[in-house]
Amino acid sequence: MPQQIPADSVGLVEPKTHHFDTPLELECGRTLPAYDLVYETYGTLNSNASNAVLICHALSGHHHAAGYHSEDDKRPGWWDTCIGPGKVIDTNRFFVVCLNNLGGCHGSSGPSSINPETGQPWGPDFPMMTIKDWVNSQVRLADVLGIQRWAAVIGGSMGGMQALQWSIDYPERLSHSVVIAAAPKLSAQNIAFNEVARQSILTDPNFHGGRYYLHDTYPRQGLILARMVGHITYLSDDAMRMKFGRDLRAGRFHYGFDVEFQVESYLRHQGEVFSRNFDANTYLLMTKALDYFDPAREFEDNLETALAQPSCKFLIMSFTSDWRFAPERSREIVDGLVHAGRDVSYAEIDTPKGHDAFLLDIPEYVKLFGAYMHRVANEVESGVNTVENTNA
């Protein structure tokens, strides 16, 4: 943690865990008999529970979106740029909830947690999850917290897909859906990159068919490689050029295979750090959840029909240099919503930062996102959309 907690930080936060005993039926046909969800909250829930905002995390995210866990934390939660007092998602006005998705490796039930039936880690036996399953589990968390209707469900990348799925599956339970740097489904190229990442894990000799916990090891090299490939897709060509160019670490060629270019050093470092903090089975599971995401599938492959289900208002945002989920992919969502006559606004943020831009403090992004959230907060405080909040 910095010497002093910044005034616009939510400060020290503590995760909470809720145990669910009601079985959760999953899209894959299996059932999760019981499970834990770990989550954090920031801000205060108002008396009629109308100011709650759900943050959905992306591929490598978790429940710790803002603030610090301890005085020793070097870095705040993953979306601290946007969540805090006076920030875009203003914790003086909103009650913010962020959870670790099922199948995760940060406290919610997942492959690395113990399967009560066997007394051993689930490993590869943990059921495959989908975006829809996550939304269903999030609905239960909302019920526990007494939130009948979210003021907004917000997410970037895979989180945006959850925000979109919410609007389709539970139209009466959210007023706004904010979908950032997402897509209505993955392209063949997106799936291809995910598959390379998965193969690097699956073929690591330390993977042991996903039961590496029992061998007291983990597919470190596979995870590093998976993250390196992923990271290339999060940055843009321009961002890499600006950040590293062809800079050499030692200033000259060594004519060998050790790290020479700065970009190599960066990718290896990112992979290294990631491999220490992320479970390989979770990575496999979450990339599959991404691949399976296709809300139009339930509606005869017609995205417009799918997008006729929501009744909430939408903010869709994309970034010009994002080639993982390019602006065209966001515009597919926008076009579908316009076709269906839904309330939607769209902004395309001009930045060289690539897919990762949604996590960064980019002035135009913060300004527009902030303007939208300001309006959401005003609606909450003037009592719009609160009629159905009777559960509080």
Add this chain to the structure above:
Amino acid sequence: MRDDLQLISDWIPQGATLLDLGCGDGTLLAWLGEHKQTRGYGLEINQDNLAACFEKGVNVLEQDLDSGLGNFQDGRFDYVVMTQALQAVLRPDQILNEMVRVGREAIITFPNFGHWWVRSYLAFKGRMPVSSALPYQWYNTPNIHLCTVQDFETHCRKHNVQILERQVINRHHRSGFLAKLWPNLFGEIAIYRVKA
């Protein structure tokens, strides 16, 4: 509200669906939404305007008019509105075609370059006209395709765009007698309702 916007809002019936090209800070859409229960979207590229629309709760899509309206189906809206932007797009003829394709009707306003003040400014001063309707200098003007009332009407006739209604307002922002009689000379801002 700006005078041309006031006139336009009189033309739009209760509950209409709208597309507002270059919607600015969303004033027109917000007013119509509130007073006439219209539904629709604005297109805009200016960041401050987008933010203003977000704040107001006006649906706005970041989209450059010069890239066309290909993402909207034929007849998707009751009205496609474009106020004071015709002269600033790359191809006014193409956007006009798109407007009457996407909208059952289109409403267009533009500064009339045939207005007497403009004519005399150029004639007597010998300099590019500057007025309240054309407040820019020649070097920084976004207005790259200025036209007169006569130009516009000739174009519509040639390209089978029907003019359903015309209003011109004079320098005092009124629809005066002279402007009715000689719109190309006394109309400072022209407002048209057209269809394909």
